Amino acid sequence: MVERILDAAARVLEEVGYHGASTNRIAAAAGVSPGSVYQYFTDKDEIVATIIGRLIEDFAEDIAPALRHAAIVDPASGVRTVLEAVLDVLERRAVLLRALVDRVSAADQAEALRPVRARISDFIYQTLAAQREMLAHDDLDRLTWTILELTQHLPVRYVLDRPPIARQDFIADLSRIVLDLAYPQTLVHPQT
Amino acid sequence: MVERILDAAARVLEEVGYHGASTNRIAAAAGVSPGSVYQYFTDKDEIVATIIGRLIEDFAEDIAPALRHAAIVDPASGVRTVLEAVLDVLERRAVLLRALVDRVSAADQAEALRPVRARISDFIYQTLAAQREMLAHDDLDRLTWTILELTQHLPVRYVLDRPPIARQDFIADLSRIVLDLAYPQTLVHPQT
Amino acid sequence: MVERILDAAARVLEEVGYHGASTNRIAAAAGVSPGSVYQYFTDKDEIVATIIGRLIEDFAEDIAPALRHAAIVDPASGVRTVLEAVLDVLERRAVLLRALVDRVSAADQAEALRPVRARISDFIYQTLAAQREMLAHDDLDRLTWTILELTQHLPVRYVLDRPPIARQDFIADLSRIVLDLAYPQTLVHPQT
Amino acid sequence: MVERILDAAARVLEEVGYHGASTNRIAAAAGVSPGSVYQYFTDKDEIVATIIGRLIEDFAEDIAPALRHAAIVDPASGVRTVLEAVLDVLERRAVLLRALVDRVSAADQAEALRPVRARISDFIYQTLAAQREMLAHDDLDRLTWTILELTQHLPVRYVLDRPPIARQDFIADLSRIVLDLAYPQTLVHPQT
DNA sequence: TATGAATGAGGATTCATTCAT
DNA sequence: CATGAATGAATCCTCATTCAT
Numbered sequence: 001m002v003e004r005i006l007d008a009a010a011r012v013l014e015e016v017g018y019h020g021a022s023t024n025r026i027a028a029a030a031g032v033s034p035g036s037v038y039q040y041f042t043d044k045d046e047i048v049a050t051i052i053g054r055l056i057e058d059f060a061e062d063i064a065p066a067l068r069h070a071a072i073v074d075p076a077s078g079v080r081t082v083l084e085a086v087l088d089v090l091e092r093r094a095v096l097l098r099a100l101v102d103r104v105s106a107a108d109q110a111e112a113l114r115p116v117r118a119r120i121s122d123f124i125y126q127t128l129a130a131q132r133e134m135l136a137h138d139d140l141d142r143l144t145w146t147i148l149e150l151t152q153h154l155p156v157r158y159v160l161d162r163p164p165i166a167r168q169d170f171i172a173d174l175s176r177i178v179l180d181l182a183y184p185q186t187l188v189h190p191q192t
Numbered sequence: 193m194v195e196r197i198l199d200a201a202a203r204v205l206e207e208v209g210y211h212g213a214s215t216n217r218i219a220a221a222a223g224v225s226p227g228s229v230y231q232y233f234t235d236k237d238e239i240v241a242t243i244i245g246r247l248i249e250d251f252a253e254d255i256a257p258a259l260r261h262a263a264i265v266d267p268a269s270g271v272r273t274v275l276e277a278v279l280d281v282l283e284r285r286a287v288l289l290r291a292l293v294d295r296v297s298a299a300d301q302a303e304a305l306r307p308v309r310a311r312i313s314d315f316i317y318q319t320l321a322a323q324r325e326m327l328a329h330d331d332l333d334r335l336t337w338t339i340l341e342l343t344q345h346l347p348v349r350y351v352l353d354r355p356p357i358a359r360q361d362f363i364a365d366l367s368r369i370v371l372d373l374a375y376p377q378t379l380v381h382p383q384t
Numbered sequence: 385m386v387e388r389i390l391d392a393a394a395r396v397l398e399e400v401g402y403h404g405a406s407t408n409r410i411a412a413a414a415g416v417s418p419g420s421v422y423q424y425f426t427d428k429d430e431i432v433a434t435i436i437g438r439l440i441e442d443f444a445e446d447i448a449p450a451l452r453h454a455a456i457v458d459p460a461s462g463v464r465t466v467l468e469a470v471l472d473v474l475e476r477r478a479v480l481l482r483a484l485v486d487r488v489s490a491a492d493q494a495e496a497l498r499p500v501r502a503r504i505s506d507f508i509y510q511t512l513a514a515q516r517e518m519l520a521h522d523d524l525d526r527l528t529w530t531i532l533e534l535t536q537h538l539p540v541r542y543v544l545d546r547p548p549i550a551r552q553d554f555i556a557d558l559s560r561i562v563l564d565l566a567y568p569q570t571l572v573h574p575q576t
Numbered sequence: 577m578v579e580r581i582l583d584a585a586a587r588v589l590e591e592v593g594y595h596g597a598s599t600n601r602i603a604a605a606a607g608v609s610p611g612s613v614y615q616y617f618t619d620k621d622e623i624v625a626t627i628i629g630r631l632i633e634d635f636a637e638d639i640a641p642a643l644r645h646a647a648i649v650d651p652a653s654g655v656r657t658v659l660e661a662v663l664d665v666l667e668r669r670a671v672l673l674r675a676l677v678d679r680v681s682a683a684d685q686a687e688a689l690r691p692v693r694a695r696i697s698d699f700i701y702q703t704l705a706a707q708r709e710m711l712a713h714d715d716l717d718r719l720t721w722t723i724l725e726l727t728q729h730l731p732v733r734y735v736l737d738r739p740p741i742a743r744q745d746f747i748a749d750l751s752r753i754v755l756d757l758a759y760p761q762t763l764v765h766p767q768t
Numbered sequence: 769t770a771t772g773a774a775t776g777a778g779g780a781t782t783c784a785t786t787c788a789t
Numbered sequence: 790c791a792t793g794a795a796t797g798a799a800t801c802c803t804c805a806t807t808c809a810t
Binding site: 401402403485486487488489490491494523525526529530533534537538541547548549553554557560561564565 | 594677678679680681682683686715717718721722725726729730733739740741745746749752753756757
């Protein structure tokens with residue numbers, strides 16, 4: 001039931017955006033009475049929040065293997081692997097992503113995003129900590145924050161705005177940026 | 193009167209966000225009747241759009257000198273100057289910025305942002321074109337897009353999220369990223 | 385509930401006319417919330433249209449027997465029978481009729497009236513066609529239109545304006561006019 | 577000034593109907609400030625009433641010669657002359673007539689119509705009285721009312737609905753009806 | 769007298785939410 | 790549990806009218 005409502009809500013959100021997605025419409029799309037929706041969700045916002053939550057969970061799940069892989073290979077391959085995975089998920093869920101990013105307030109997004117951010121943040125921190133002696137500097141919080149923002153915002157914009165940049169070029173640029181930020185000494189600068 | 197309405201609307205927007213900012217509430221906050229609002233704005237959305245427009249105009253204006261300065265100094269100083277200016281404006285208007293970024297739909301923001309983005313995009317493109325032979329590669333559109341996203345999103349997040357990073361460090365990181373992206377060969381990697 | 389709303393709307397319409405009949409007022413008069421009104425009607429106009437529609441349906445229903453009777457008796461009795469029936473209905477619903485005719489725009493009335501007009505128009509046409517050889521002329525469309533206007537407008541004005549004319553005199557005059565128009569040769573001119 | 581406002585109002589009424597004719601729009605069309613309108617009219621309704629009044633006055637004026645002529649010729653010619661005149665005026669002012677009849681409440685129309693009705697009513701009464709001995713009966717009020725309704729409503733509907741009837745046929749029918757009503761004995765039944 | 773900016777009550781309509789069945 | 794009819798506060802917006810200049 002929860003599933004049905006959530007699926008319907010996601011569908012409606014994709015179709016008509018946040019504004020057009022009234023609870024009644026969601027209920028109708030789910031083949032459920034408006035009353036039933038409130039048996040499982042206290043609020044319209046809770047529905048949206050849950051959808052965002054799911055989306056982000058999916059995101060986290062789909063990234064996980066790449067993250068695990070990244071932990072055991074060299075930084076360059078690791079970053080590339082993770083970015084590939086990130087773009088994969090985002091592209092797969094681009095429609096819903098657009099509906100959410102475009103029409104749901106940034107505040108609500110941030111709220112929902114917090115847990116995954118924390119998890120990824122931790123991962124980045126750990127990874128960097130394990131190679132402390134190779135880093136540009138040892139302000140790990142600073143490195144972590146910047147890398148997180150870079151690997152989160154730029155891919156979203158890339159997927160949503162579809163700039164005239166080849167995917168491999170985008171990944172190359174972004175991984176170069178990240179690597180350069182963390183391990184500047186070791187950087188080779190291969191050009192495309 | 194336009195001013196009064198706009199100021200009140202900005203205030204209300206800061207306080208209660210787009211959703212809570214009803215036209216009547218804005219009118220009341222402006223000490224004006226609801227009807228008067230519609231003598232100067234066709235729409236609630238026009239009010240918000242105008243506020244965003246103003247904010248962005250201010251932004252563009254405040255950045256302009258830095259941009260002009262950047263055009264005549266070396267890349268490293270140029271980027272630094274511009275980033276300083278960007279952070280200055282954003283910090284000065286942080287409260288309204290937060291209200292807008294957090295509560296107005298990304299779609300509306302993008303709409304309003306388009307003209308400035310175009311202008312800055314042009315500036316970046318020109319600057320890069322002038323030094324084509326020093327660049328990492330000559331896909332100027334690609335470089336321009338990435339630099340624009342970097343210098344737009346990261347500073348906004350920095351100002352809004354207040355991560356535990358010193359301003360000068362943030363600027364150092366970001367300008368390094370930008371410079372490294374554009375002129376990798378010439379890069380020296382001074383660490384903080 | 386539809387009934388309740390419609391009844392209330394008719395009452396309000398009688399009291400304050402189309403202009404004064406706000407949806408909220410109608411809802412209140414029906415002892416119903418404004419929202420409920422919109423569960424059964426898409427529009428304020430739909431309510432009014434439905435009321436007019438009902439009134440007209442009643443009209444058509446109440447006329448039907450007289451029409452059937454008229455088809456099997458001689459023209460003079462037929463016309464008289466129909467006119468009696470017409471006056472009966474109009475007088476029974478005089479209050480609402482007045483409210484509608486007086487306060488609803490002629491355009492909306494015409495809109496609602498179209499179907500019944502078509503039906504009665506057909507009836508008149510058929511009846512005349514069946515006695516083509518007795519008619520004043522064989523431009524049936526012309527005869528039909530004129531008779532329809534005569535038997536529609538004059539009775540309405542009679543009921544609404546209550547001129548100092550006895551009902552039987554009015555019917556006598558009008559049926560004489562109609563008969564004379566259609567079958568001038570056979571006309572006897574009995575005077576009241 | 578009054579003239580300017582009235583002309584503009586008539587124009588606006590023709591263009592957008594009663595609903596669309598806001599006082600501000602009328603003022604704008606007159607090239608006058610909304611405030612000025614209220615220097616000459618207490619009310620929006622007074623404007624409309626005045627326009628109707630003017631229209632009706634025009635109507636009365638244009639009919640007057642025909643009425644005078646009718647008084648000195650035989651009934652058949654008289655009726656025909658008057659009906660020709662009536663159709664002439666109505667056709668000349670058909671656009672405004674439609675706007676008014678279609679969109680202004682019947683009550684307001686009746687209100688404005690009362691004086692002319694009285695005048696024409698008087699004329700009919702006098703004319704009939706002068707030939708009392710030739711009439712079908714001597715209930716002059718009854719004859720007057722019926723003739724007035726016939727010569728008022730049918731021509732309006734004819735002009736507004738444009739039924740597929742030649743003008744001369746319409747006039748022939750209507751004058752036959754009127755004559756037959758008043759002087760049945762003398763009636764000749766010329767067929768078209 | 770003319771202006772027109774300002775008014776503000778009121779209108780139609782929506783939609784998140786409830787609750788009796 | 791599920792329903793869905795009913796709710797009613799709230800929304801955006803209009804427009805006839807006023808009044809200080």
